[in-house]
Structures are given as C-alpha cells and as structure tokens.
Amino acid sequence: MKQVDEELYQIIHRAKRGDKEAYAHLVKHFKDPVYRYALGMLNERMDAEDVAQEAFVKAYSAIAGLESEFAFTAWLFRIVSNLAKNRLKTRMRDRDLQTEVHETMMIDDVTPDPFEKLSMEEALARLTPEHREVVLLHDVQGYRYEEIAQVTSVPLGTVKSRLFAARMALRKELRKGEQP
Structure with missing residues (x-):
C-alpha cells in the first residue's frame, strides 16, 4: 500500500510477533483513516465506530498470519471493507423486513x-x-x-x-x- 517507512515496518513486525504495545501503536496510527473509511462506507457514526473497533480486534487476532509487513495497510482496509459490506447487507435485510411490516400494516411512507x-x-x-x-x-x-x-x-x-x-x-x- 502507501509507502511504509522503516519505523512503521518494524512496529508491524513486532506486532506480528505478539507485541501488544506495538499493536496499540498501530491502532493509534490507523484509527482515524479506518474510521473515516468506515464512516464513508456506512454513513452512520455508531456503525462506523463499531466496524472500526471490530476491524482492529479481527486484525489483532490474525496479524501473526500476515505474510508481509508491507501488506498490512491493504489487509487492514480489506477487513474494514468486508465488515462494512456485511453491515450494509444486514441493514438492507432489516430495511426489507421493515418494509414488509409497513406494507402489512398499510402505513404510507x-x-x-x-x-x-x-x-x-x-x-x-x-x-x-x-x-x-x-x-x-x-x-x-x-x-x-x-x-x-x-x-x-x-x-x-x-x-x-x-x-x-x-x-x-x-x-x-x-x-x-x-x-x-
């Protein structure tokens, strides 16, 4: 992804090896771009916060399997993207269910x-x-x-x-x- 400087590369490397402090640094470094991306995808602050938090939790549990430190950013944003798309699908199902209920009750929109x-x-x-x-x-x-x-x-x-x-x-x- 974007040019990863040597210091960030080392932090990602340490996080892959289980260093919790290094991972906390990654969360601090990427939290704003991840949140902005989730917010843009979902257009709802609470959902964006939930997705961002869930993405960091998922990334933490899987970072040891990351093949290359240079792939971290793409990998993290792919996690956010998948979570946001799943959230949107859930919203659509909920919206469809609400529409059915409204139609059944004959409420005019x-x-x-x-x-x-x-x-x-x-x-x-x-x-x-x-x-x-x-x-x-x-x-x-x-x-x-x-x-x-x-x-x-x-x-x-x-x-x-x-x-x-x-x-x-x-x-x-x-x-x-x-x-x-």
Missing part, C-alpha cells in the same frame, strides 16, 4: 421531495457498496488504482471501471435535486 438537494454524504450513501468503496479509497483516502486493487481484491481494470461508474452515478445523484 412519506414521499421525499424530488427537488431536495442531496449532500455529498447522502449521494455517496446511495451508491452501491462497491462504487462507494472505490470513491472513498481513491478520492477521499488518496490511494492509487493499484493499491485499491489490492484492498478490494479485484483486477486493476475493474477498479478503473468501478471508479468511472461510481463518479457517473454520484454526479447523477447530485443532479437529481437540481430543478430543470
């Missing part, structure tokens, strides 16, 4: 104003998880295409096409609220 402008966060939240992921990693976190391919475990061409499609979808969402 409030129709949103079609001319209401969306914020960037709201527009991002309307993207698919795959599209949101590449936008957040590239445009917000500043990762290169190759690094995103590592984090997401998809080919480079897929990263580029997802980013293009995500930007088009984002533009469309942001323009929905504009009056003709």
Whole structure:
C-alpha cells in the first residue's frame, strides 16, 4: 500500500510477533483513516465506530498470519471493507423486513421531495457498496488504482471501471435535486 517507512515496518513486525504495545501503536496510527473509511462506507457514526473497533480486534487476532509487513495497510482496509459490506447487507435485510411490516400494516411512507438537494454524504450513501468503496479509497483516502486493487481484491481494470461508474452515478445523484 502507501509507502511504509522503516519505523512503521518494524512496529508491524513486532506486532506480528505478539507485541501488544506495538499493536496499540498501530491502532493509534490507523484509527482515524479506518474510521473515516468506515464512516464513508456506512454513513452512520455508531456503525462506523463499531466496524472500526471490530476491524482492529479481527486484525489483532490474525496479524501473526500476515505474510508481509508491507501488506498490512491493504489487509487492514480489506477487513474494514468486508465488515462494512456485511453491515450494509444486514441493514438492507432489516430495511426489507421493515418494509414488509409497513406494507402489512398499510402505513404510507412519506414521499421525499424530488427537488431536495442531496449532500455529498447522502449521494455517496446511495451508491452501491462497491462504487462507494472505490470513491472513498481513491478520492477521499488518496490511494492509487493499484493499491485499491489490492484492498478490494479485484483486477486493476475493474477498479478503473468501478471508479468511472461510481463518479457517473454520484454526479447523477447530485443532479437529481437540481430543478430543470
């Protein structure tokens, strides 16, 4: 991933060998980027905090098996990505269940104003998880295409096409609220 300096490399190496203090340093170093990424994926602070915390717990229990210290950042963000996607799936199931209950009870939903402008966060939240992921990693976190391919475990061409499609979808969402 991003250039890992020698000191960080050594800290990751020590954490892999079971040094709890070194792992605590990694958590401190990566907590803000991990939280921002989770927040961008989930658009909800509490869920983002939960996912970030869960990611660090999972990483701690599996760090000894990490093949290369240089892969740590991609590996950590892949954990966050998978947890966030799982959380989104759970939300969708819950939302579907609520919709069924509402329909059964015949409760009318409030129709949103079609001319209401969306914020960037709201527009991002309307993207698919795959599209949101590449936008957040590239445009917000500043990762290169190759690094995103590592984090997401998809080919480079897929990263580029997802980013293009995500930007088009984002533009469309942001323009929905504009009056003709």
